[in-house]
Amino acid sequence: MIKKLFGKGASQKPAAAAATPARAVSETKPAAVKSRSGAKASEQGKPEANTHRKRKRAPHRHKPWDLSQYVVAPAEGKTRFHDLNLPVELMHAIADLKYEYCSPIQAQTLPDTLQGFDVIGKGQTGTGKTAAFLITIINDFVNNPLTEERYVGEPRALIIAPTRELVVQIADDASKLLKYMDLNAVALIGGVDYDKQLKKVERQAVDIIVATPGRLLDFHKRGDLHLDMVEIMVIDEADRMLDMGFIPDVKRIISRTPKREDRQTLLFSATFTQDVLNLASQWTMDPTVVEIEPEHVATDTVEQLVYLVESREKLPLLKNILKLPDVKSIIIFANRRDTTRWLEERLKRAGFNVGMLSGEVPQNKRTRTLEQFKSNEINILVATDVAGRGIHVDGISHVVNFDVPEDPEDYVHRIGRTGRAGSTGTAYTFAGETDVFLLPDLEKLLGEKLGCQQPPEALLPRH
Template sequence: MPQTHLTDVRFDSFDLDPRILDGLRDAGFTFCTPIQAETLPIALAGRDVAGQAQTGTGKTAAFLVAAMQRLLQHPSESEQMPESEPNAEPDTESQVGPRQPRVIILAPTRELAVQIHKDALLIGRHAGLKLGLVYGGTGYQQQRDEIAAGVDILIGTPGRLIDYFKQRVFHFKAVEVVILDEADRMFDLGFIKDIRFVLRRMPPATERLGMLFSATLSYRVTELAYEHMNDPQMVEIAPDQITADRVTQNCYMVSNEEKIPLLIGLIRQYSEGRIMVFVNTKREGERVWGYLEGNGISAAMLSGDVPQKKRLQLLKAFQAGELPVMVATDVAARGLHIPGVSHVINYDLPDDAEDYVHRIGRTARAGEAGDAISFVCENYAFCLPDIEAYIGAKIPVLPIEESVLAEIDPNSRVRLQRRPRDERGPRGSSRRAARGAPRDAAGSGRGGASGRGRGRGRQGSERAEGTGPAGSAGPDAPPGPSATEVAAGGDPAQPATGAPTKKRRRRRKPRSGGEAPSAS
């Protein structure tokens, strides 16, 4: 990290366990960032902290160091207990096995949870603590088995975490530290009820250490902190001290027809850069991706319904430089630590001024410099005054030169291959067929992939995370067969055999005190 991003406070100036200091040294962390220097003395003293800091400022290391220090300084009594039987059913009424979670870290997105887990492995490599990671979209049984085997620190998204808790894979009674990262994003994604559900099943706030971090300490975030934390101390790191000074911000006043030519022209100028293009909707993102691919620019589309396995593959390719451009919706604006992003292009200005800050925070990370370019178009020009008021500065307007506008063939757009509606069946037919299909064919029935009962809570929460049980296809993934086709077990073009052709009439109930009406 460049020295401009750090303070004069050293990690070894705190009374930290030598094993943590060894991990920090291996990670290359010697001096603290501002948020680390402010929050570590408070958390290490056992006081709750509510911190405001932008992404990329080192808050992950701050709460990981504080949590690990507490675990190493106060070993659990259960570590002296014998191991439980491997196939024993966990019981929430008593401590089973030596390792029930003592630290819970909640993140709003899968990418952020994966990043926190990666940092925890690095910092805690010498600490001997067992880490667990749970998130929706993939690895359901594998994650369940790892948690059932016992963990010290459990990192995850709310939906999958609550699912395993309701199945009694683990319990919250041993929790000593609870951490909420990107708390304001929890509200935006509709996870606040899940967060309250989790916090109310933990020991009282006076018996645990609480740490909350958010890009903004809004009224609702502050209310959450005071409701579920023990007199937290507020720590605010001004955004302009960390981000704005290192991001060069400019904008173009463009018509809707000029956006694609300008985007392609700019990307061709930044041929050596790593570029993230933000759009407001998935549909517009697919359109932008299609024009980029159709004009010889390798790009990927990242949205909330891309399956987790494919998301990780795309992110890995982008981080490795194999894909120079990533088109993303705001679902990717938080929690992604991608080093070396040189340019952020707001193809659509965000409706929320806070999202603008999070978008441009994808560049200029860890003390580096970056450029943020915004298109002020006919549809979203009204968002510019709110953004400028929020950041407290005017965004310079650059003139559009003819040499920048690329020549675009309207027919050059690559389109996604989708089956016609008549082949997919009428809207809702797949769901109806799934309910009536055999259990081994469509997977329906109580307890199945589409059934009710124990898995219902998991499905509802994971849909909020954009990761339904079966996962949604990515922008270039072929559509799968409908439940009607699966149930029929034959050609999708052929109707299911034995399907009723007429709707059965319901028998009318006899009137009270009289006879049923005659059939005539």
């Protein structure tokens, strides 16, 4: 781990986390909610009292939840969430999720972000950065409730991410952490009915918007969302957004939020290229920079097997792997949409229970397929890298790289779908005559040689 600071005035930062963020805490009643036209928004569909029939009932006497109900012993070298002086409602949700000790990126960023400072964080997928920025946002909003009138379509926090799946995952994580608070998060993604999403925005004053850049700009251009009251701005997977060509959209979005000195900005990236650092320096104000370098680029909980095969042998090999008794839940990655489509067709024809995720699949079907995969209605998923950083599902036993990924970073994200939450997994990579030349760059990133081998006779009988 390397921790350093950009800009001047860094020495003025306190050394330890404070219980209260920089802004003053108000104890007045929550603010009224209005639409931009001035009409008050609905009070969340609150029903009128039923006076037709009343019964006297004994009041419920539930013991209020407190930290004594969630004991986590101090551990040397580890930071407990208890140590951060978080609101009890947030700690209750954290207890439900069984979070005990902060991950390295959480332990390094939260002491500063909880005080309102900007942070640039480097960490691979699965390091806990999503929880880090969500906890920062929720802590701030609980400690600093608004007292003035609010307008619908004016979020207090904005989180932008490159893929639809990642946006949905972040919003789902937010809802779990908001379980005991009168705060809300709304996901905005393309490929979903605009009016349905608009109803969620207009139903009540929205606190947190999680969005892909394109759909967010759609809402802003139509005047259904206003970014001038954003207090906390989060840019997630900045390197991925750069690779996908989203940076011009991100720049337009940020230009519509308050100036960087008037908002808190958190930027996270799996890699720190010079382009990412240049953008971060434009968007943040004297940030703390935290780099979490794993001991190994690829996780130790994943067994990596590279099979040298001819292109025509890849499909028979895949079918035999899918029949192995230890294959419980598997994701098959391909580089191209047409390859995923071809694989889905061939596997269904062979009787396998399979779904597909790629950019050409309508969003409602992608969402349904992912839910079916999470609930084990289907146990085989064929996907492009659109799903590589957006699928967080425990229990995936295997990953297959049907093609060697063209970007070595994608390999790390692909195999990171298995071997999660303390379990182990297996990642197969098929290297054929058209993509074997990509292996040296992959080995350079990993810092180790991949043991390439011929498939076992049992998986690919040779005549």
